[in-house]
Amino acid sequence: MNILIDQGWSEIDSKLIKNYVLTNFVEAINFINLIAESAENMDHHPDLKLYNYKNVRITLTTHSSGRITDKDIDLAKQVDQIYESMK
Numbered sequence: 001m002n003i004l005i006d007q008g009w010s011e012i013d014s015k016l017i018k019n020y021v022l023t024n025f026v027e028a029i030n031f032i033n034l035i036a037e038s039a040e041n042m043d044h045h046p047d048l049k050l051y052n053y054k055n056v057r058i059t060l061t062t063h064s065s066g067r068i069t070d071k072d073i074d075l076a077k078q079v080d081q082i083y084e085s086m087k
Contacts, residue, residue: 016060044071
């Protein structure tokens with residue numbers, strides 16, 4: 001989990017949270033769609049928030065466990081990979 005913290009993730013109230021800034025609205029929507037595809041494949045669904053037209057906040061937790069699990073960590077890593085691939 002420390003590697004995620006080093007990459008900008010925060011642990012708040014048993015949730016992993018990270019904000020991303022994209023170049024524009026369309027790119028932010030594309031980012032969300034790519035995250036949605038990965039999340040659906042994992043059957044693990046994050047909370048996604050689009051704000052200020054090009055900012056995306058990802059919140060990960062395993063609701064059934066009430067804590068962060070390996071599924072959250074795996075999806076966080078995928079989200080970071082998606083973001084890096086869009087640069």
